[in-house]
Amino acid sequence: MLNVLVIGAGTMGSTHGDALSKMENVSLVGIVDKNLEKAKELGRKLGAEAFGTYEEAIESKPIDVVSICLPTPIHKPYVEKVADQGFHIICEKPLARNLKDAREMIDYCKAKKVKLFVGHVVRFFPEYVQAKEVIEQGSIGNVAVARTYRGGAFPYGSNDWYADYESSGGLVLDMIIHDFDFLRWCFGEVERVYAKSVEKGNERRIDYSLVTLRFKSGVIAHVEGSWAHQTFTTNFEFAGETGIVEHDSSKSVPVRFAGRNQSQSGGGVAVPESPLKKNPYYLELEHFLSCVESDREPIVTAEDAYKAMEIALAALQSIETKKEVELDAFARIGGVK
């Protein structure tokens, strides 16, 4: 039995809490949020105690693992605080806002001998996992062109922190880092990055980025991210020498409820669902916790999370300088941004 504490009662905290509360060998010991009412509301739903601070939680509860579901810029102080107690850590992506912080966090956890897992959950989405398997089986040949899309509406976080790009890094660092990580998992290291984005996207609350990656293996990838659309969808296409594998989340929708009455949930708007016994967040957390119990390397390491940040930050640099960014050179100087 592992005792897990969740810090942050926002969207990701709720998602993690919900998955953890359903696991048999896990005790969700508490939800921490500086907005205690928010923590209480989520705690009531999940049958967990609510705390206004991390310090209060650790005084009253036994803890093995802490899941940090907080805005990116405060990942570091919390990771260090939790590591000081010797608890293992699950931290939401991106690991940090800059590479220096990320490296320090990884080193800190190593020194304190605690495990640091980063929530690159796309590696647990069955459609992505299976696409990677198809690629590895070889029936489509070596991949030549990869295309990914991830997007929806401009997000609202607490204090609207997503719109503060100095904190969040915008959609390139916060969202399509998922695709950078997945593509790197499939195709290895990136050689060169070129990217474009909407100017002042945060002020307009419309963001849209188009990123080209050239991998050392030769693969060309086109990564599209949007905070300009109405509903969240993802899609991908891997075109190889002899075949294509593609997926579009807006088409793989087995359940679509459209209520007739406006008062019903989904009233007037069709609510699409893709039900699974275990959702990808559940699979991810279950995997991380099993790595804690059996002292194994996870499918996605903190080092992978660092490398995904390198790609995202190189893309941000390319957007700013309007030039291509050679990733090795960028990594050597630890990233400018």
Added chain:
Amino acid sequence: MKVGIISFAHSHAYGYADAVKRIPGAELVGIADDNFERGKEAASRFDTKHYGSYEELLSQDIEAVIVTSENSMHHEHVVAAAKAKVHVLCEKPLATKAEDAEEMIKVCKENGVILQTAFPVRFNSSIIRAKHIVDQGDLGEILAIKGTNRGTNPGGWFVDPEKSGGGAVIDHTVHVVDVMRWFMGAEVKEVYAEIGNLISEHEIDDCGILTIEFDNNVFTTLDCSWSRNETYPTWGDVTLEIVGTQGTLSVDAFAQKLDVYDKEGVKWNYWGDDMDFGLVNDFLTSVSEGKEPSITGTDGLKALEVALAAYESSKKKQPVLV
């Protein structure tokens, strides 16, 4: 209206010939093709005469000619047609070199004949509808466009750079660049491209992702790869995702299709309007009414310049100004 076709090297010739046959008042006088077997077959299929040389065809009483030869031959054929005072609809890409395209434009102007570049996508009903939505202002100001014009490697002379001038990039950049220029009334400022020879056994560029920035500060990307394999249900596509300040617009120009499952697998049967007919009809109307062509040689040149810049960018591994 007496019309000829020079060469059936490019398979679009079949669609154009079919269009000529269906246009009231148009007569397909003959087909010139130095590939006798192909020329004779096409002539019998479209119930017209085969000429072994384009000079012979141009010396007939014709007003207009459609040039669908190998890309590198466009220059010779268009210049000859212009000098014979015959109006020209030339297959894209207009030429394989910018100098050739410039000379073609100049000679056509000097001889008072129309030079129209064959960009049939401008006559696709879904593209026309999308342009209308953009023109009405419903999208607000355009911020970015993502385009695709993925297709299948046609093989044959297309994979011989001497004849084609290049592979997927020169073949599939120009359609969507033309549509982007047409939608925005803007010109291309800078091009970055990652290009590869990753699919075909032939030594030819068969995949590419271009990033194209326009002088109105709109950034766009385009996938011009020959990445549809033989079992993929279609040979090609044109899609646009347009992000504006007031909304987003998704266009899939060939989405009007049936899904057909037969012994050979799954196929997409397109049932939308025939854009080739629209293109040829527009050209012949301009000729008969003595109008300026709706798509000019300069439009063809501008699109070609982007493809050529893409090759240069890929070689230099950095963005290049157009």
